[in-house]
Amino acid sequence: MPQDRTLPVPRPEPAPPRHALRGGAISFRADPFLSDPAEALEHWPDALLVIENGHIASIGPYSPEAAAGLPVTHHPEALLCPGFVDTHVHYPQTGMIGAYGEQLLAWLERYTFPAELEFADPEHAARVARLFLRELLAAGTTTAAVFCTVHAASVEAFFAESARLNTRMIAGKVLMDRNAPPGLLDGPGHGIPESEALLLRWHGRGRQLYAVTPRFAPTSTPAQLQAAGRLWRAHPGSYMQTHIAENTAEVDWVRELFPEASDYLDVYHRAGLTGPRALFGHGIHLSEGALCRCHQTGSALAHCPTSNLFLGSGLFRVFAAKRADRPVRVGLGSDLGAGTSFSALRTMGEAYKVAQLNGDGLSALHAFYLATLGGAEALALENRIGRLAPGYEADIVVLDPQATPLLRFRTARCRDLAEKLFVLMTLGDERVVRATYVAGSRILTGTAQAGPS
Numbered sequence: 001m002p003q004d005r006t007l008p009v010p011r012p013e014p015a016p017p018r019h020a021l022r023g024g025a026i027s028f029r030a031d032p033f034l035s036d037p038a039e040a041l042e043h044w045p046d047a048l049l050v051i052e053n054g055h056i057a058s059i060g061p062y063s064p065e066a067a068a069g070l071p072v073t074h075h076p077e078a079l080l081c082p083g084f085v086d087t088h089v090h091y092p093q094t095g096m097i098g099a100y101g102e103q104l105l106a107w108l109e110r111y112t113f114p115a116e117l118e119f120a121d122p123e124h125a126a127r128v129a130r131l132f133l134r135e136l137l138a139a140g141t142t143t144a145a146v147f148c149t150v151h152a153a154s155v156e157a158f159f160a161e162s163a164r165l166n167t168r169m170i171a172g173k174v175l176m177d178r179n180a181p182p183g184l185l186d187g188p189g190h191g192i193p194e195s196e197a198l199l200l201r202w203h204g205r206g207r208q209l210y211a212v213t214p215r216f217a218p219t220s221t222p223a224q225l226q227a228a229g230r231l232w233r234a235h236p237g238s239y240m241q242t243h244i245a246e247n248t249a250e251v252d253w254v255r256e257l258f259p260e261a262s263d264y265l266d267v268y269h270r271a272g273l274t275g276p277r278a279l280f281g282h283g284i285h286l287s288e289g290a291l292c293r294c295h296q297t298g299s300a301l302a303h304c305p306t307s308n309l310f311l312g313s314g315l316f317r318v319f320a321a322k323r324a325d326r327p328v329r330v331g332l333g334s335d336l337g338a339g340t341s342f343s344a345l346r347t348m349g350e351a352y353k354v355a356q357l358n359g360d361g362l363s364a365l366h367a368f369y370l371a372t373l374g375g376a377e378a379l380a381l382e383n384r385i386g387r388l389a390p391g392y393e394a395d396i397v398v399l400d401p402q403a404t405p406l407l408r409f410r411t412a413r414c415r416d417l418a419e420k421l422f423v424l425m426t427l428g429d430e431r432v433v434r435a436t437y438v439a440g441s442r443i444l445t446g447t448a449q450a451g452p453s
């Protein structure tokens, strides 16, 4: 493929060690599914947020005295919000978003695997990693749990670009040793040592975190799943990510492939792949017993509404997953390229519609929680990201409720904050994101640098 010189190059803008942002601000101190939503939300109509060495030093009401001596970037009329968290996404699928007309298993064969075969080329991987991270940051997402491909070079490319931008990312090499094209299969005995080498190289290096990544049960032999479980458990603090119960034909296939397991989750449980930092994409067709087991083991689910609607997979029941007597950790996932938008706002809007079809009311507070602190809790990062609070990493998105003429017109008619947030998740997308800060530095998304060089 020829080099595309028009791709923009995102970069962090150098920031002084101590500086401040001013604007309205929101953040969650608790889970609105489990407590009074109004109590769970913190709101500052006019906040001063002080950043020191990439962390939030303080947040409180703005006053000239509090701001004295600090360089202050004022975002009038805007809302500072913790950077969005995407708990399930595939960067190599950036080039095949919107592939028409299939459900999961045919879609994988027809579009996904061919796109992933291209990542044998490290230059292609580097190009897509850059574009993907640019789009993610332009949409206000600052942390994601990301599937690479089976190629080690796809992981190198992704972490190298994330390290350059200093984003906190979780990623891993996909493991597959059956039921995929030969060019996407791990050689006999190769997948686990390659994963371990990548884990040792990247996990905990700066802000990068590694996830052992068996794609899903049908593409790994029982032996590979067991070995993945051993690898994950040998490295405490690392992650495991995979897919579960997304599509009914997939669930039937797993039952045939693993007759000894009591259900789909049991396939992973038997391989030692459940527990805190185990991230399961989808979980639409999980039984009550499996949801209980997710709760008991501390495993997390990624709710991917745009993907589930696009592939016709089904309606994830977020309120059933979050049932107060056995709550499961749940975050939102864009699941590109089955998902159709990088935007967490669009994803929240679709989560609302899925809840409507389930007969549930997902308020803006529920949705913004899932996209921020809820996502951080799913990733066991709730002490570092997902809130605007002292000590937290300064990953911040600045939302402009007046970003378009329609939004200006509509939000002027909102009676309170919850209504305004709901309109943002109904009408909003990347255009609402005025700025994204990563560890305190604004990310210039690079369009100004585009052009021949």
Ligand SMILES: Nc1nc2[nH]cnc2c(=O)[nH]1
Binding pocket: 090, 104, 108, 112, 215, 216, 243, 246, 307, 335, 338
């Ligand atoms: N949506 C989705 N589901 C999967 N199940 C296994 N692989 C995939 C994938 O790439 N995308």
Ligand SMILES: [Zn+2]
Binding pocket: 088, 089, 090, 243, 281, 335
């Ligand atoms: Zn996925």
